[in-house]
Amino acid sequence: MQPVIDVQGAVKRYGQGDSSIYALAGVDLTIQPGEYVAIMGPSGSGKSTLMNIMGALDNMTAGKYFLDGIEISSMNENELSIVRGRKIGFIFQSFNLIPRTTALANVELPLAYQGIKSAERRIRATKALEVVGLADRMQHEPTELSGGQQQRVAVARALATRPSLLLADEPTGALDSKSTADLLDLFDQINAAGRTVVVITHEADVSERAKRVIRMRDGKIVGDTMNSGRVA
Amino acid sequence: MSILEIIRFAFRGLSINRLRTFLTTLGIMIGVMSVIVLIAVGNGSSKAVQQSLDRLGTNSIQVRSGGGGFGTRARSVANNTKPLTVADTVALIDPVQAPDIKQAAPVMNANATCVNGTSTSTPSTFSGSWPSYFEASNTSIAKGVYFSNDDVTQARRVAVIGNTTATELFGTDNPIGQTIRCGGIPFTIIGTTTIKGSTGFQDGDSLFLAPITAVQNSLTGYQPLSSIIVEAKSAKTTDAAQAEIQTILDARHKVKTSSSRDYRLFNQATLLATSSSSSKVFTVLLGVVAGISLLVGGIGITNIMLVTVVERTREIGIRKAIGAPKRAILSQFLIEATILSLVGGALGVIGGFVGSHFQIVGVKPVIVPSSVFLAFGVSVLIGLFFGGYPASRAASLRPIEALRYE
Structure with missing residues (x-):
């Protein structure tokens, strides 16, 4: 089967010459469709950089990256924007909803950028919000929603485009334990429906829910294990 | 999108x-x-x-004494400049030599303050001329009458005044028949002109017109004329009329080349330009x-x-x-x-x-x-x-x- 993510020899260097720092010092990673992967590591280990590269938000100094078999590392900005819109659903620690814009409009936005007609957009956005359990909050603006609700809007926004890959960067970092549990249940549900989920976290209770845990340190992968408690 | x-x-x-x-x-x-x-x-x-400027009349041409530039009348005595005279004016009204000139009138300007009781007024245009001045300068009478050729020969002290001057001297009263003193000389008002409006630089209604002889007798003496106002037969013949003026005056003033002319012509076209x-x-x-x-x-x-x-x-x-x-x-x-x-x-x-x-x-x-x-x-x-x-x-x-x- 063709992997969703195939990263080969990824290097990310900041600065020049002696003072340069390697955020990624040669990372190889393959993730198959339907996997639920947690990437763990202390801060500065390069996990966020890897995440940004997988999400086509950042470029590499060296190495190759294939998403669904398509080489991303050689694309220009215009092609990248299409990839971000269609292949990847992003969830951030700080939710990153557009302010002063209703939940529904937020979820519709990536669909709008893809050129989907407004009627179909509305149907798909509504459905996505129903999936995350916010059918009754569609007309609320971000400031009228709790953190957990905002993060679920973000999940709905990420799902609405039916991406190959759901990338979450510390998604529970700003949530209380109840909301964290709800969100993780949601991730389980999404993964059970067959979608590939990659979560960056340093919280053990988040990584426990994943099927595969990758550990990073100093820009390198130092551990890649299947979670024993779960069936891969 | x-x-x-x-x-x-x-x-x-x-x-x-x-x-x-x-x-x-x-x-x-x-x-x-x-x-x-x-x-x-x-x-x-x-x-x-x-x-x-349109209201001033499109056919009128002004002849002023002097060579180059404005306000050169002072040079007329010193140089070989011959003054403009009433005889020059008469020469211009010659149907044979100047077929395109309808009429011409001599203009004698003065500066005088007019008094009526306690009201005073200093008209910005205070001129003596002939009756043909009215038509040549596109000035018409609102009330009363023009002064006549007879008034000119008799040097009668009668005057036609503009609206601004009338208001300054008489307020809303009817000025006709009243006598005012201008530069100490009494003049009887016989008419008022229709409102002309401002030319942008000068109030066209601040006006005092009297027979040229009366002005010369009482105020200015027999100095050279300030200007001669000439009316062409039509707007189209203005250029022809101008050429005729030059021919006549060049001969009378013994001008050899156009650059040594001792008078200048002003018409609507140059003013407009x-x-x-x-x-x-x-x-x-x-x-x-x-x-x-x-x-x-x-x-x-x-x-x-x-x-x-x-x-x-x-x-x-x-x-x-x-x-x-x-x-x-x-x-x-x-x-x-x-x-x-x-x-x-x-x-x-x-x-x-x-x-x-x-x-x-x-x-x-x-x-x-x-x-x-x-x-x-x-x-x-x-x-x-x-x-x-x-x-x-x-x-x-x-x-x-x-x-x-x-």
């Missing part, structure tokens, strides 16, 4: 900070409005000058000042859009992360800037039309249609041009850097 949608985003963006949007729009509005109003003022003043060129300069200057204010408004747009882009860096990052193409971000900010300038421009046009209804420093503005299109068009271009830089900055932000921005 349809353009309509991007326009909606742009409106949403603008509605976030209404006061700022309003003030930026105001800048463009003032710019456009001042372009329209100031050009209208320039245009209005040149129209007013033209109108009053002078006044229209000076009012053109005036209009251009006003337009430049207004254009600068429009430019300042445009810089205001750049400034605000740059601030907006910085403020919304994170939002731009989010939009890019969820798949917004560069084009969509670029157009969103460009459209925001264009809406600002478009709305400002439209309000400015309205403001310009409203503002042009009022008299400004005594000038009734006349809108120049092309200035409206120009100002509006420039304001829209300003939006695109001055919004372009901030918009392209927003569009070329790297998503990861934009997202990290706090």
